Amino acid sequence: MNRHDDFFPLGPKPSTTGTIFYLLFGPLLWAGQLTVAYGGHTLACVRGSSPELADAIVIVVTALALVALTGFLIWQDRCARALGQPALPARDRATDSMARLLVVLSLPAVLWGGATVGLVAACVAGR
Amino acid sequence: MSDFRRSLPNPETRSEQEVDELLRIWAVPKGFRIVTAVNNTVIGLLYIGAAFLFFLLAGVLALLMRTQLAVPDNDFLSQDLYNQIFTVHGTTMMFLFAVPAVEALGVMLLPQMLAARDLPFPRLSAFAIWAYVVGGLVFFSTVFYDLAPKGGWFMYTPLTLKEFSPGDNADFWLLGIGFIEISAIAGAIEIVVGTLRTRPPGMSLTKMPIFAWSMLIFAAMIMFAFPAVILGTMLLEIERSFGWPFFTATKGGDPLLWQHLFWFFGHPEVYIIFLPAAGLVSMIVPTMARRPLIGYRLIVVALIGTGFFSFGLWVHHMFTTGIPSLSLAFFSAASMAVAIPSGIQVFSWIATMAASRGGFRITTPSLFVIGFLVVFTIGGLTGVMVALVPVDYQVHDTYFVVAHFHYVLIGGMVFPLIATFYYWMPLATGRLLSERVGRWVFWLMFGGFNIAFFPMHITGLRGMPRRVWTYPEGLGWDALNMISTVGAYVFAAGVAIFVVDLIRSHLRPANAPQNPWGAGTLEWLPNDVYSTRSIPFVTSREPLWDDPTLPQEVRGGHHFLPNAPTGGRETIVTSAIEAKPQYIIRMPGPGWEHLIAAVFTAAFFLLLTVKLVVPALICGVIAIAACLVWAWGLDPGPSKGAVEIGAGIRLPTYESGPSSHSWWAMVVLIFVAGSLYVAYVFSYLYLWVVSPQVWAGHGSPDLPSAVWPVTIALLAIAGSATMRAAGRLLPDPGTRRATPLLLIATGSLGLIAAVALEMLGHWQSGLRPTESAYGAMVYMQSALNGQLAFTLFIMSGFAIARLLTGKLDHVRRVSFDNLAVLYYYVAAQLLVGLLLIHGFPRVAG
Incomplete structure (x- = not known):
């Protein structure tokens, strides 16, 4: 009779919740940027009547998101371990590469959204 | 060959009596009792059949509309009936066809692709399906009694407030669709827990078939998108029934709130429909190319990216409503960003086709995949056009938009669905559809579609608005509309021939080969009502290609769980990330409870629509009672102890707390x-x-x-x-x-x-x-x-x-x-x- 370890060698186990956050790090940051930027500038325009504040909110949240995304790319191994992933070489390389690619995909989305500040005036009715 | 192949989980010869026992346990009820069945192969077929029926019915409505619009000043349909027809057409296609069709494919194909005996909550699936069938048929029938809603599939306020839409017509949409959304959520719970917890041992997340990935993301999107429209329908129904002014501007409400809630659901809905279809294409293309998909990781990334980005686009449906320009720019940018992951998938498919081994096989499924690529890409490009605010200002609510979203939806969903029928029909029925007839079907549908919808781009640019029931002659729309109508009938001819071929195939013996296309994924393993004889240990993404002896090993019972150790329906629950076996889930068999619960849930909502409150409440009580009876048998306890599944592994047959599948389902419900x-x-x-x-x-x-x-x-x-x-x-x-x-x-x-x-x-x-x-x-x-x-x-x-x-x-x-x-x-x-x-x-x- 075969033993369990032949099929499922013992080793460090990735955290389930951690893996989800690790994999979705980029898109979650993008979602956070969109939410804060959209909600923040709407409030600044409608209740504060302050285009400068609206612009500032979008710029700050975009900059923070870009720093976090870039930080992930530079220190991916640390981020992985902080999110419950086993150390290399036990870590699943496919998960690593998907997480990295999702961050790379989120970078232009964040940058693109934030760049709108430089293109149009805040708080002016679109139509 | 990997080391593990030197030994199998159950290397010894297994008794054939185990197969007989599996057949007995998983037997499908006969005669009228088939309505009590919960086997995924039975209810999956019912689900897809019902969805396709709604596609045909809504298609007939489309032909009626095209007949009305064929010539100017036509009075074939009255204005009021036309309004009802376009509303029911759109609502049926989106809510009763597209989402249920892909959910049906999930219910039908996922257990086979994951080599699970069934998904973890078969009665929940059956409940969702029956609720949808009963409720959907009643909703659709309103068009025959002048009771159908008239506000368009998006039911904009204030048009749909009681003041402007008296009668029960709008309520049929709000309550009818509201509970069909609940049915969709029930299906989503099943799919999330199923893909995460019933994969075969060894199939880690990153070895999962792309279709399973796409269904997981589809279900996650339903979890977050559908609640917005459920809240919207609750608010609107409460305002219509009790006068709470959520959308009435004079009392501090705002009609635009409805648009926000609706489109926060409505835009992701497009991707909810598209992503599973893309997943199906990602399964068909490698088979026809006879090689693994190029860019598996990129495609998963694209699916996840699309799923997320699709939630940041809803305002692009509202560009003309007077929103601050920075918001417009923000959502315009997000709308263009979503084209990147879609593009990644298109290029991966093209690359896989180009790198085919021995040339890309041109079969009917491949033709529909190629048709999908062409049509969907055109729809995607016009999507980028309408994401540009100035362009949207010009074409908003014109036939240009009608052309755009039909290119996206028919291209992105219907073409892959027909490809799916041709590709997976042998799995579902043991019969192949005719390749010769299939080519006729493809060219009629592809040609008819483009003849019908391409001219609409021009009609729209010439200023023809959507939802008009007729138009005066001499505006430059006459010939274009006639061409569109001819194209619609050509398309319908293709669909009709497909239906005939479908019926004809059932008259032939079920003698298709086990794996007719030579695919590499698990659904093509030898299977029966119990799915596969044993549940394979998986070490790659195309196990049938990497291990040609796998079908014989699985059939011989040499992999995991080759029998029914608890004496009932069961499958292996594995860990969510690495797919290590954790315990045996014991599943319910056929029963009446879910059917009674579904019928009376539907009755509760529909009777409420026509203000029969007391009968509605009685039905509601019966539905709850049926659910309680159903739930009473779901916690069997640990009486069966631990059982051997192979490789010396003994698994418990009961689990509670955070590692149990029911706890996961509750967490999904909480989300x-x-x-x-x-x-x-x-x-x-x-x-x-x-x-x-x-x-x-x-x-x-x-x-x-x-x-x-x-x-x-x-x-x-x-x-x-x-x-x-x-x-x-x-x-x-x-x-x-x-x-x-x-x-x-x-x-x-x-x-x-x-x-x-x-x-x-x-x-x-x-x-x-x-x-x-x-x-x-x-x-x-x-x-x-x-x-x-x-x-x-x-x-x-x-x-x-x-x-x-x-x-x-x-x-x-x-x-x-x-x-x-x-x-x-x-x-x-x-x-x-x-x-x-x-x-x-x-x-x-």
Whole structure:
């Protein structure tokens, strides 16, 4: 009779919740940027009547998101371990590469959204 | 070949009696009892059949519309009937065809692709399907009685308010579609837990077939998108029935709130439909190219990216509503960003085709895949055009948009669906469809589609608005409309021939080869009603290509769980990330409960629509009773002990707490409830931004004193502590104890008291829900909390009944764990609500 370890060698186990956050790090940051930027500038325009504040909110949240995304790319191994992933070489390389690619995909989305500040005036009715 | 192949989980010769036992256990009921079946292969076929029927019915409505529009000044249809027809056409295609069709494919194909005996909640799937079939047929039939809604598939306010849409027509949409959305959520729970917990041993997340990935993302998107429109339909129905002015501008409401809620669902809905179709294409292309998909990781990344980005686009449906320009630019950028992941998938498919081994095989499924690539790419490009705000201003609500979304939806979903029929038909019925007829079908559908819809781009650019029932001649639209109508009939001819071929194939013997296309994924393993004889150990993404002996090994019972050790329906539950075996899930067999629950749930909503309140309530009680009877048998307890599945692995046959599948399902349900509540918070803040003059202290009575929220908060916190104590004091198996019973009852009643106090506090302050949007939002919060408290009340009664009958103890405790986790969530929502309702107006001033 075969033993369990032949099929499922013992080793460090990735955290389930951690893996989800690790994999979705980029898109979650993008979602956070969109939410804060959209909600923040709407409030600044409608209740504060302050285009400068609206612009500032979008710029700050975009900059923070870009720093976090870039930080992930530079220190991916640390981020992985902080999110419950086993150390290399036990870590699943496919998960690593998907997480990295999702961050790379989120970078232009964040940058693109934030760049709108430089293109149009805040708080002016679109139509 | 990997090392593990040197040995198999069950290398010894297995008895054929095990197969007989599997056949007996998984047998499909015969005769009229087939309606009690829960096997995924049976209910999956019913589901896809019903969805396709709705496609045909809505298609007939489309032909009626095209006939009306063929020539100017036509009076083939009246204006009123035309309005009903375009509303029912759009609603049916989106809610009764597209989403159910892909959900059906998930129910039908996922267990086979994951080599699971079935998904973890087969009765829930069956319930969702029957509720959808009954409710969908009743909803569609309204078009025959002049009772169909007329407000378009998006039912914009204020047109759909009682003042402008009297009668029950709009209510049929709101209540009918509302509960079909609930059916979709039930399906989504099944798919999320199924893909994460019933994969075969060894199939880690990153080895999962792309279709399973796409279904996982599809179901996750349903969890977060559908609650927004469920809240929207609740608000609109309450305003229509009771006059709470959420959307009435004169009382501080805003019709645009409906658009926000609708499109927060409606735009992701497009991708909810498209992603599974893309997943199907990602399965067909490698088979026809005879090589693994190029860019598997990139495609997964693209699916996840699309799923996320699709939630940041909803405002692009509202570009012309007077939104600040920065918002427009923001959503315009996001709308263009979503083209990147879609492009990644298209290039991966093209690269896989180009790198085919021995040339890309041109079969009927491949033709439909190629047609999909062409049509969907054109739709995607016009999508980028309408994402540009100035272009959208010009073409908004014109036939250009009609052309765009039909290119996306028919290209992105219908073409892959027909490819799916041709590709997976041998799996479902053991029969191949005709390749010769299939080519006729493809060219008629592809040609007819482009003849019908390409001219609409020009018709739209020439200014023809959507939803007009006729038009005067001489505006440059006459010939284009005639061409579109001819194309629609050509397309319909293709569909008709497909249906004939479908029927014809059933007259032939079921003699298709086991793996007719030479595919590499698990659904093509030898299978029967019990799925595969044994559940394979998986080490690659195309196991059938990498291990040609796998079918024989699986058929011989040499992999995991080659028998039925508990004597009932069961499958292996594995860990969510690495797919290591964890325990055996015991699943229910055929029964009437889910069917009764579905029929009476449908009846409850539909009778409510026509204001037959008492019969509706009776049906509601019967539906709840059926659900309770159904749930009574779902917690079998650990009586079967641990069983051997192979490789010396013994697994428990019972699990409770965070590792159990039922706990996961409850957490998914809590995410749904949380999404609905977030949509409510958004609505509250949105209306405050729009109409601060009706808020407390301005146009409405002052807030109740702080004693009220403090008392309510204490009740919620004390109730949670009570529930926690009840969990710790559950009796030992075989013994009884009264304390947990009293604690559960106290906790449940405490929560109901908290909700009642919240309403009473506002009522005594003089606030009324009908007087302003603020009052309506305040009481709406209690309505949301109240329905959850009512659910907990029922669940508490259920747990108490199990305690009294000795079926709930500190080991056999699934029903209590589910109650407790939902209770903590509801208490937390109630506390957040207190901060919002009592704290926010004080801070915001």
